[in-house]
Amino acid sequence: MMKLLRFLKPYRVPVVLVLILTFLQTLSNLYLPTLMSDIVDVGIVQGDVPYILKIGAFMLAIAALSVVFSILASFYSAKAALGYSRDLRSSVFNHVENFSLHGFDKIGTSSLITRTTNDITQVQRVTAMMLRMMVMAPMMCIGGIIMAVSKDAKLSLVIVAAIPVLAIAIIIVQKKAIPLFKAMQKKLDKLNLILREGLSGVRVIRSFNRIDHEKERFKESNTELTNTAIKVNKIIAALMPIMMIVLNFSTIAILWFGSIRIDHGHMQVGDLMAFIQYAMQIMFSLMMVSMMFVMIPRASVSASRINEVLELEPDILDPDRVITANEQKGHVAFQNVTFSFQGAEKPAVSDISFSAEPGEVTAVIGGTGSGKSTMINLIPRFYDVDSGSVLVDGTDVRDMAQGDLRAKIGFVPQKAVLFKGTVAENIRFGNETAMDEEVFQAAEIAQAAEFVSNLENGFETVIEEGGANLSGGQKQRLSIARALVRRPEIYVFDDSFSALDFKTDAKLRARLKQEISDSTVIIVAQRVSTVMDADRIIVLEEGKIAGIGMHQELMKTCDVYKEIVSSQLSEEEIA
Template sequence: MIALFKHLKPYTRFILIILVSMLAGILLELYLPTLMASIVDIGIVDNDMGHILQTGGWMVVCSLLAGALTVIVTYFTSRVSVGFGRDLRRKLFIHVEGLSLQEFDRFGTASLITRTTNDIKQIQDVVNMMFGMMIRAPIMLIGGIILAVSRDAMLSLIFLASLPVLACLIFLIMRTAIPLFRSLQNKTDRLNLLLRESLTGLRVIRAFNRTDYEKKRFDQANEDYRDIGIKVNRMIAVLFPVMMIVMNFTNVAIVWFGGIRVNEGVMQVGNMIAFLQYAMMILMSLIMLSVAFIMIPRAQASATRINEVIQLHSQIKEPAQPESGKAVQGLLEFKDVTFRYAGAERAAVESVSFVARPGETTAIIGSTGSGKTTLLQLIPRFYDVERGSIEVDGVNIRDMSQKELRAKLGYVPQKAALFRGTIADNIRFGNGDIPQEQLEAALATAQAAQFVSAKEGGINAEVSQAGGNLSGGQKQRLSIARALARKPEIYLFDDSFSALDYKTDAKLRAALRQETGQATVIIVAQRVSTVIDADQIIVLDEGKVAGIGKHDELLKGNRIYQEIVASQQTEGASA
């Protein structure tokens, strides 16, 4: 957790104000029992009303100043803790955005959401508590002990019995709490995961009558979370009553033995009252520390989880001296490319080599799991190749900056991804400076103009979260329009026509041939009808290239392609 505190550096000025104000406030609070003792021992005993009024006035002034300083400490503590939380969330978000998909997959979406929200909130609360209690309590504790001993060293021996009991209790609770709080955060991850799956897969769950099954899964995770939470709260439930018992016995002992010493004439009544107040300050300081020590283990568990993400560096590195394209714009070449997912026994793609040229359409086809999508995801460097190289415009993509590389690409993913906002916002997502005419032309090419114009507001119609108010085909066409509006050198269509009917598919492909012009087009598809007119078709089988050629050539001499065509003809999808 200490490693995260370096993010407090921008708030050094505020922290100094907090420390100075807190120290001054504590000194004033510690001075109040001394004034009280003076009123009792001098003002009341000697019946000196002037002394009582004067000293009482100083008590009022000290109390008001201490209150004002407490307000200042609270205000700046809130600014520091909330600002720290904001900065840490920003850093974590930016860091996650920079990770490759390989590192992203290691944690999962649900866990990363928990770490960015719940875990950072735990750290933020500890920072708030640190300046509000954790710094204040030790100063108050030490100051109280010093002043109590100065009042009566013999009576201070009572603390030798009470303080070790409280210290041991706090230590035992911390030792037990750390693994429990770590487990509690993991249970939170599990709850978030199940909730996210249930909400995103709601239609499938209802369609297959699995509502009861999902309820049982969530209930089990919820009960696990509850059980851990009960264990933690049991410890807290034990801590505070025990601390109150120790504190009350300490007060009884002070009054008992203090009364004896007053009776013997060794100690004055005012001193005993002051001593009792210092004892209360000492014990309250310990209670504040115990509350802090209860929260620290949970924050420590959260800090560990946050550091796990921050300390994980992307395997995809920016080149020290980026190179720009040297050859024809849009030239893409795979040279003996092999890639394997982390932990996989078999390579997803192996020894793949081909060239995709500007003005041509390259189609990739193959059975499910043959590596088509993987091949496309290697081009924008979502993953880095294990062996071989990929060149764009004659430059190895590892020697090109990621920003420049991705500026050359228009990527349409297998699952259409839209964002909350208007249709225009989503089309301009790839380039915010797209003029209205270019935007409308992209919609027309993507065969989306008709349904967009039919919507209320037209191009400015609202798109709900993840495009929930659009059909699958509409989302795909808007995703295609987003890539077209960018006018890149290379178009990457990852099975982007699967939700379209054959008529719309054919019209879209015809419009694409005119729109893409001299750009390089790579299409991953399942339908033979989608790839039949491609300049070259790459047939993949278990991650390897099983054939490259035009439709007629492959139909004559490639067994795997023949099987694909035959299977689709059988299903009535004749090529």
Template sequence: MFKIYRNLKQFTILIIVGVALMYLSVRANLELPTLMSNIVDKGIIAGDTGYIWKEGGIMLLVSAAGGICAVLASLMASRSALGLGRVLRAKIFTHVENFSLHEFDKFGASTLLTRTTNDVVQVQTSTVLFLTMIANALFTSVGAAFLAYAADPKLTRILYVALPVIAVVIVIAMRLVIPLFGVVQAEIDKITKVVRENLTGIRVIRAFNRIDHEKARFDQANADVTNTYISVNRIMAGLMPLMMLVMNGVTIAIIWFGSERINSGNLTLGPMLAFMQYALQILIAILMLTMLFIQLPRSVAASDRIMAVLETHPEITDAAETRQIDTERGYVAFQDVTFSYDGGEEPALSNISFDAKPGETTAIIGSTGSGKTTLVSLIPRFYEVDSGKVLVDGVDVRELSQEDLRRRIGFVPQKAVLFTGTVADNIRYGKGDATDMEVAHAADVAQAAEFITTMPDGYATMLSEGGLNLSGGQKQRLAMARALVRRPEIYIFDDSFSALDFKTDANLRAALKKETHDATVIIVAQRVGSIMNADRIIVLDEGKVAGIGTHKELMKTCEVYREIVYSQLSEEELA
């Protein structure tokens, strides 16, 4: 957990000032029993009313000063904790942005959301407690112990018995609670996952009447968290009464043995009352530490989960010395590439070799699960190859900076992803400084201008989260416009025409051919009819190249391709 607090060095001055103010507050509180002792012995017993008023006034001033210092110390602690939370969230977000898809697959979106939000809040809470309650408790317990010993050394023996008992109780409780808080955080991840899936998949859930099923899933996840919290609270519910029992026992023991010492003339009433106050301050400080220990296990679990993210080194990083491409052409080559997913028994791709040239269209086709999307994901280096090379203009993509490599690529994913903002903002996502004319041209080529102009505010129309106010075909066309506006050297369309009708598909391909005539175009497709005119067709079968050639060549030489064609087209369509 202490690795987390390395980030607090940015707030060193606030922390030092806060701790100093907390010390002054505790120092003021430690003065009060002594002042009370003097009032009892020299004022009340002696009948000196003036002395009582004088010392009482000093007590009020000391209390007020201590309260002001405590408030200021809490303010400093809160600012430090909030600053730490801001830094942690920024670090997690920035670090996760550098993850390869392997790391995203490893953690999952739901747990990354929980770690960035809920877990950071837990660390913030523990930081406030650490900078206020721990500082207060330590200063109080140490100072009160010395002053209690000074008031009456023999009565301190009572504390020698009470404190070890309290320590044993706390240690046992913490050993039971710490593992449970780790379970709590994992179960919160599960709730986040269920809620996220329900929000994103609400149409499917309603279409298949699975609302009751999803409610049951959520209720189960919710019940798991509740039951674990109940287990934790049962332990803590038993802890607090035990602490109060010890505290009350100490009070009774002090009165019992203190009265005997007063009766024997070895102690006066004032010091005994002062000793009682110091003993109570020590025990209250321990209670404060106990409250911190309630929060600490959860914070430890949260900090471990945060550090697990921050200490995960991205698989894909830029080389120490990156290379530059001298001429920008967009030539793509795969040389004996093999790739496997983590935990996969067999490689997803095996010994893949082909070229994709500028000015040509290279199509990739194959059955579901043959590795088409995986293959095109290797070009922008979303994944790292196991062996072989992926080259862009003769340079291994691992030797290029990720920014330089991806700047040359216009990528349209299988699932169109849009962001909250205007239509123009989403198209301009591909090129931040694109002019309105460039945005409009890209939309026109992508066959999106027609439906954009019918929107209430045209290109200024706001899109809802994920573009839910658009159809699937509209989202695909905006995703294509986003890629087109940057005018890259390499276009990758990963099954990006699936939601288009045949007329729009034909118009879009005709417009694309003119727009991308000097670029390398790689298309992943399911429909044979959409790639028959490609310059080169690569047929994948179970992660291996089953054939490469034109449509006519593959019809003669590739059995896998023929099976795909005959499953989709009739003899009349092939004629």
């Protein structure tokens, strides 16, 4: 948790104010029992009413100041803790945004969400509490002991006997609680995963009538989390009765031995009353310490999970010396490229070599799992190659700044991803400065303008989360429009026409050929009809190139391609 305290540096002034105000509040509280002792021993015993009124008024003033200090300390501690958690949350989010896809796979999306929300909230709560208690508790304890000893040193032995009992109880609770807190956070991750899968996959769940199964999964995970939480809270709850028993027995002992000392003339009644107050303050400070020891283990678990994210270095970084691409525009080349996923037994793609030129359409086709999407994910450098090189405009992508590289590319992923917002905002995601005419033109080329105009508010229609109020084909067309409005040098379509009917597919490809004739176009497709007219067709099989050429050429030389074609087209269509 100490590693995260660096995020408190911008809030040094509020933190210092909290410490000073808490110090003054504690001093005020420690002074009040002494004043009360004076009222009893001097004012009441001697019948001095003016003295009682004077000291009573002074006590009220001190109590009022203590309240003011407490309110201000609470305000500044909340300000520092909330600002700290905001900065920490932003830092985690910004760091995660730089992860390669390997980083997301390693930690898990659901766990990253939990760490960015729940874990940071736990750390925030403890930070706010520590800012006040780390000054108040020790000072009240030490100050209370000093003041109690000043009243009666021998009677202080009662407090000395009680402190080890409380310390042992705190240590035992902490030792048992920490492993359970770790288990709770992991079970919370699992619960979030099941919830996320249940919400995002609701259509699949309903279509396969697996609602009861998902309910049972959630119930089981929720019950595990609840049982662990109950178990840890039982352990923590045991601490308070132990402390109250020790406190009450200590009070009884103080009254018993104090009355004896008063009877023998070694102590005054007012001093005994003050002593009891100081004993209560000492016990209260130890209760605060126990609360800290209960909260800190959970926060330390959360802090370690947050640090794990912040310390995970992105494996794809900009080079120290960025090389600017030459004057070529849109040239893409693979040179003996091999890539493997972490832990995989064999490469996903192996020894891939080809080039794609501006003004040409390069198509990639192959069976499921042949490595098509993996191969084109290497172009925007979502992954780094194991060997070989991917060149864009004659420069290895590893020698380019990631921002500069991706500015050259209009990428349309296999799964159409839309964001909460209007249709126009989603298209402008590709180019935030695009004018209305450019947005409309991009939608028209993508064959989306017609259905968008039929929507209730046209381009200002709000798209629900994930595009839930659109069909698969509509989402794909808007994703294509988002890439088109970017006007990049390289277009990469990763099976982006799969949800389109043949008529719309043909119209879209015809318009693309007219509008982006100067750009490099790389299309991954399952349909033969989508790739037949390409200038170059790359056929993949088990991560290797089985053939490169135009349609007619491949029909003569590539058996894999012939099998794909014959499985989709009739003999008349092939002829």
